[in-house]
Amino acid sequence: MNQLIKKKVSEVSKKKKKGFTLIELIIVIAIIAILAAIAIPQFGAARKKADTSADVANAKIIATAVATAVANGDASPESSDTFKKYIDGGNVPKTRDGKDFEVTYDDTDGVKISADKTQVYPESSGSKDSTGSKDSTGSDS
Numbered sequence: 001m002n003q004l005i006k007k008k009v010s011e012v013s014k015k016k017k018k019g020f021t022l023i024e025l026i027i028v029i030a031i032i033a034i035l036a037a038i039a040i041p042q043f044g045a046a047r048k049k050a051d052t053s054a055d056v057a058n059a060k061i062i063a064t065a066v067a068t069a070v071a072n073g074d075a076s077p078e079s080s081d082t083f084k085k086y087i088d089g090g091n092v093p094k095t096r097d098g099k100d101f102e103v104t105y106d107d108t109d110g111v112k113i114s115a116d117k118t119q120v121y122p123e124s125s126g127s128k129d130s131t132g133s134k135d136s137t138g139s140d141s
Contacts (some may be wrong), residue, residue, distance in 0.1 A: 051096040053094050054096050055096055055115055055120050056120055056121065056123060058093035058094070058095070059099070059101060059113040059115070059121035060118040060121060061093055062083065062085060062087070062092065062093065062101055062103060062111075062113055062121075063111040063113060063121050063122075064086075065083040065084070065087045066083045066087035066103060066105055067110075067111060068083070068085045068086040069082050069086055070105065078135045083103070095115045095116070097115075097116075099115065099116065101113050101115055101120070102114045102115070102116065102117075110122075
């Protein structure tokens with residue numbers, strides 16, 4: 001009988017060692033939750049920055065097409081019907097939100113491109129653009 005009790009105690013103690021305790025699982029879940037709370041805002045900021053960069057790149061494509069239209073003497077370079085023939089594939093890019101860019105052109109300021117009433121091109125950092133038009137500081141590139 002004594003051996004039977006020892007055998008049962010031995011089986012119970014072996015079963016107890018097979019898995020994780022509830023406390024260990026709760027600690028792991030808490031650590032994962034903390035890491036997720038840190039990572040999710042960073043992911044949102046990175047996505048917003050990527051969307052802005054994509055809009056600027058698309059605006060540069062349109063600006064190059066408008067500058068080409070002006071160089072070729074087209075009558076209304078800011079019309080999408082005019083400059084889309086200078087874009088590879090003929091498709092005018094849209095913003096990451098799926099909206100159209102607003103294009104304005106005049107001889108003194110050059111090409112300006114906006115999305116949702118926010119100027120996207122030329123960038124406000126004062127960098128030179130690829131079309132040879134003026135940068136945001138007003139100097140020739």
